[in-house]
Amino acid sequence: xxxxFEKRFVINTGKGGVGKTTISAAVALAxxxxxxxxLLMDMSAKERFSRIFxxxxxxxxxxxxxxxxxxxRITPDEAxxxxxIMKLRLKTLYKAVFENRFIRTFLRVIPGLNExxxxxxxxxxxQARDPMTGRxxxxxxxxxxxxxxxxxxxxxxxxxxxxMITSGPMYQEARQIGxxxxxxxxxxxxxxxxxxxxxxxxxxxxxxxLDDALKVPLGFVVANAIYPPLFDAHADLMEKLDAAxxxxxxxxxxxxxxxxxxxxxxxxxxxxxxxxAEIDLPQIHIPYYxxxxxxxxxxxxxxxxxxxxxxAVVRDSA
Numbered sequence: 001x002x003x004x005f006e007k008r009f010v011i012n013t014g015k016g017g018v019g020k021t022t023i024s025a026a027v028a029l030a031x032x033x034x035x036x037x038x039l040l041m042d043m044s045a046k047e048r049f050s051r052i053f054x055x056x057x058x059x060x061x062x063x064x065x066x067x068x069x070x071x072x073r074i075t076p077d078e079a080x081x082x083x084x085i086m087k088l089r090l091k092t093l094y095k096a097v098f099e100n101r102f103i104r105t106f107l108r109v110i111p112g113l114n115e116x117x118x119x120x121x122x123x124x125x126x127q128a129r130d131p132m133t134g135r136x137x138x139x140x141x142x143x144x145x146x147x148x149x150x151x152x153x154x155x156x157x158x159x160x161x162x163x164m165i166t167s168g169p170m171y172q173e174a175r176q177i178g179x180x181x182x183x184x185x186x187x188x189x190x191x192x193x194x195x196x197x198x199x200x201x202x203x204x205x206x207x208x209x210l211d212d213a214l215k216v217p218l219g220f221v222v223a224n225a226i227y228p229p230l231f232d233a234h235a236d237l238m239e240k241l242d243a244a245x246x247x248x249x250x251x252x253x254x255x256x257x258x259x260x261x262x263x264x265x266x267x268x269x270x271x272x273x274x275x276x277a278e279i280d281l282p283q284i285h286i287p288y289y290x291x292x293x294x295x296x297x298x299x300x301x302x303x304x305x306x307x308x309x310x311x312a313v314v315r316d317s318a
Contacts, residue, residue: 002188002282003314004219004306004313007187008140008141009122009140009141009188010027010140010142011143011188011189011190011216012142012189014202015193015198015202016147017194018193019194019225021049022294023222023306024144027142027306028071029299029300030310031142032066036139037070037137037139038138041125043073043145049073053296054295054296057073059073060072115154116158116161119154119157122143123176123177125141126138152210155214157174158174158175162175162178182215183217189219190219190220191207191279192222195223195224195268195271196268204274207278220282220284221282223275223285225286225289226287227268229262286305287305289302
């Protein structure tokens, strides 16, 4: 039985532009509404969660953007600074060492260092415990991970480091981070896609790469922006009108729009059929929301969809 809301470490990835940030916000909101204390982590170059939730801009300090839901924005430099201060104990010593321009230039060329510090920050938050109760500070951490290609490397980096070195503090921490990433009890990686040719192809290829190499426990395929069918009951009438010749005026424009919508729905169905045939994961289908900007109300609707469909998977598998 797979229950998304019982996972502690939820990662969302997909091709750029498929709505990964939107889905991450909605997953976090759905979990928070269940009473879980959730940390939503933004690792992107441009922070967008504050606009979605109507909060002040995010920083490295968790900000409560909704009841039970906190959000942070982490950059590689901030993650490295926090890690270094935690190890060196003194901020003045960090400044003396890591703000030296020669050392910073050297650090920038170390392969995988940015990814390791970001993932290490997420691991540190998953490990955090309340000093009074000993309970985890966060019931769930939701990560808006880098887009597909970079996202795979992001998740591979602990294993890459462990294959290169066999002892020492970096090895120990990389192994602990890798243990979290590979743990099916705590972790789920959701694959986000649009129902279009390139995103679906890339999602299928990503699933194959994950099966072959990465071994990260997978959650859902989230098919985003699906056009709900509107005109199936009138398909024969529309085809007859279209075959009869040009229809003038407003009626003609309405017919063109209806035919376009129906063809779009049919095309999306073919891509959903491909996902069914080639990806053996449960699915969540998010409808297309006709709105100029994705504000909190839209995210709230998507969160309801995710909660309802994820719960149905649990019921069906029980």
